[in-house]
Amino acid sequence: MRIVCPFCGERELGEFTYLGDAKPVRPEAGASEDEVFDYVYLRDNVAGETNEYWYHGGGCRAWLKVTRNTLTHEISSVEPAAGAGAAKVGA
Amino acid sequence: MKYSIFSLARAALSGHKNWQRTWRDATPKDRYDVVIIGGGGHGLATAWFLASEYGIKNVAVLEKGWIGSGNAGRNTTIIRSNYGLPGNTGFYELSMKLWERMEQDLNYNTMVSQRGVINLYHSDAQRDAYARRGNTMRINGIDAELLDLAAVRKMIPFLNFDNARFPVQGGLLQRRGGTARHDAVVWGYAHAASALGVDIIQNCEVTGFTCDAKGKVTGVETSRGKIGAGKVGMAVAGSSSRVAAMAGLRLPIESHVLQAFVSEAIKPLIPGVMTFGAGHFYVSQSDKGGLVFGGDIDGYNSYAQRGNMPVMEDVCEGGMALMPMIGRVRLLRQWGGIMDMSMDGSPIIDKTPVDGLYINAGWCYGGFKATPGSGFVFAHLLARDVPHEEAARFRLDRFRRGAMIDEKGQGAQPNLH
Numbered sequence: 001m002r003i004v005c006p007f008c009g010e011r012e013l014g015e016f017t018y019l020g021d022a023k024p025v026r027p028e029a030g031a032s033e034d035e036v037f038d039y040v041y042l043r044d045n046v047a048g049e050t051n052e053y054w055y056h057g058g059g060c061r062a063w064l065k066v067t068r069n070t071l072t073h074e075i076s077s078v079e080p081a082a083g084a085g086a087a088k089v090g091a
Numbered sequence: 092m093k094y095s096i097f098s099l100a101r102a103a104l105s106g107h108k109n110w111q112r113t114w115r116d117a118t119p120k121d122r123y124d125v126v127i128i129g130g131g132g133h134g135l136a137t138a139w140f141l142a143s144e145y146g147i148k149n150v151a152v153l154e155k156g157w158i159g160s161g162n163a164g165r166n167t168t169i170i171r172s173n174y175g176l177p178g179n180t181g182f183y184e185l186s187m188k189l190w191e192r193m194e195q196d197l198n199y200n201t202m203v204s205q206r207g208v209i210n211l212y213h214s215d216a217q218r219d220a221y222a223r224r225g226n227t228m229r230i231n232g233i234d235a236e237l238l239d240l241a242a243v244r245k246m247i248p249f250l251n252f253d254n255a256r257f258p259v260q261g262g263l264l265q266r267r268g269g270t271a272r273h274d275a276v277v278w279g280y281a282h283a284a285s286a287l288g289v290d291i292i293q294n295c296e297v298t299g300f301t302c303d304a305k306g307k308v309t310g311v312e313t314s315r316g317k318i319g320a321g322k323v324g325m326a327v328a329g330s331s332s333r334v335a336a337m338a339g340l341r342l343p344i345e346s347h348v349l350q351a352f353v354s355e356a357i358k359p360l361i362p363g364v365m366t367f368g369a370g371h372f373y374v375s376q377s378d379k380g381g382l383v384f385g386g387d388i389d390g391y392n393s394y395a396q397r398g399n400m401p402v403m404e405d406v407c408e409g410g411m412a413l414m415p416m417i418g419r420v421r422l423l424r425q426w427g428g429i430m431d432m433s434m435d436g437s438p439i440i441d442k443t444p445v446d447g448l449y450i451n452a453g454w455c456y457g458g459f460k461a462t463p464g465s466g467f468v469f470a471h472l473l474a475r476d477v478p479h480e481e482a483a484r485f486r487l488d489r490f491r492r493g494a495m496i497d498e499k500g501q502g503a504q505p506n507l508h
Binding site for chain 2: 072
């Protein structure tokens with residue numbers, strides 16, 4: 001698996017770190033316990049094409065939103081995660 | 092048929108041409124008291140314990156491919172019970188005790204070899220952590236010995252003790268740990284369960300659940316037709332989310348790929364199972380001579396049963412740090428299995444919110460050693476409708492309650508457990 005970083009070009013997997021599914025969105029302050037539980041613990045765990053966050057720590061140090069197929073490891077798109085990646089980790 | 096020295100002699104006299112199939116390849120009936128989804132070690136063990144311990148013999152095990160074609164055939168065959176947290180310690184020791192009597196129970200040679208498992212430590216802090224874990228084991232009646240450097244040197248003299256970055260300082264040894272033959276475990280449970288009347292049905296993929304008006308599960312839809320069931324238990328680690336989704340459930344689980352490796356055969360070298368404590372590397376030597384080893388999961392969600400090069404490199408570096416002499420040994424085979432990585436690194440054995448559906452999942456990469464224990468407690472749950480006391484903490488709702496069993500202390504980030 002190689003990822004084509006929009007800033008650095010095609011790089012080997014070892015340069016990247018995985019965060020996970022890009023779908024869960026951090027609930028607003030004051031959200032119900034159920035919403036927080038759902039966000040922290042439950043996953044769709046998709047078999048097929050899915051969006052996920054990767055961090056290019058060995059390169060430009062940008063958060064990326066990658067569309068990847070979990071059945072084949074095929075990557076169909078890589079985009080900069082405009083603020084979303086950083087927001088997800090609370091930065 | 093019963094295996095013994097006499098059956099072996101009889102078969103030898105007839106040129107080994109008269110061996111019978113060791114288990115029946117059944118065709119599905121209309122209805123069973125219990126249907127188990129998943130013909131791996133855990134599913135087959137569950138069926139056997141249901142029939143042998145709990146007297147429920149009208150049981151079917153449904154397998155999408157052939158039995159043992161999933162993670163039961165894709166592991167590094169290590170058995171041990173050196174866990175430190177309440178919930179895990181007792182459960183894995185229950186499993187260890189079942190390993191010790193498995194061959195007699197099943198009348199099958201599963202090649203259980205208690206050759207010892209040693210976890211090496213490389214710092215004072217790690218020694219203290221291992222001492223604590225060893226003490227936890229001992230007060231729970233489990234064998235554990237904390238070895239100092241001299242004792243490890245005597246036992247495994249060929250290690251790179253003076254590694255400048257990660258010198259070996261000692262190790263935590265569980266002598267009763269070791270290895271078992273993974274395929275034989277599957278065949279042994281199939282053999283013994285089939286003899287008690289359990290139907291093992293291969294090439295039978297579950298495609299949905301049937302429910303009554305109240306939402307109780309009444310059976311499964313499969314590639315070989317509808318099968319009715321009093322209760323349905325799923326033991327499909329790796330695919331738990333996919334099967335649970337058919338019943339409308341979302342799980343605290345991600346599927347990740349874990350690679351394992353076998354080298355070419357070399358002369359007897361490694362006495363038991365050993366782990367490198369400064370990275371993640373575990374190794375044993377098979378009876379054929381190959382080094383069987385592995386390390387971390389790849390770290391990204393996957394259902395592909397194959398991994399990538401960075402982890403391969405990392406695992407081999409761990410091996411080289413311990414034993415630079417293996418640098419010229421060639422890698423023979425490599426494979427990947429799909430792990431149910433749960434949110435706290437511990438398994439889930441419980442009823443589900445769907446009436447009549449029971450779950451056995453979330454084994455992360457510790458499922459093989461748990462095979463007999465998992466089968467035993469899951470059979471207990473299916474038969475009695477209450478959790479076995481040694482699995483009472485493996486509840487599905489523990490994440491909501493904040494009662495995690497997190498050995499590694501990583502929190503809700505499955506790829507780090």
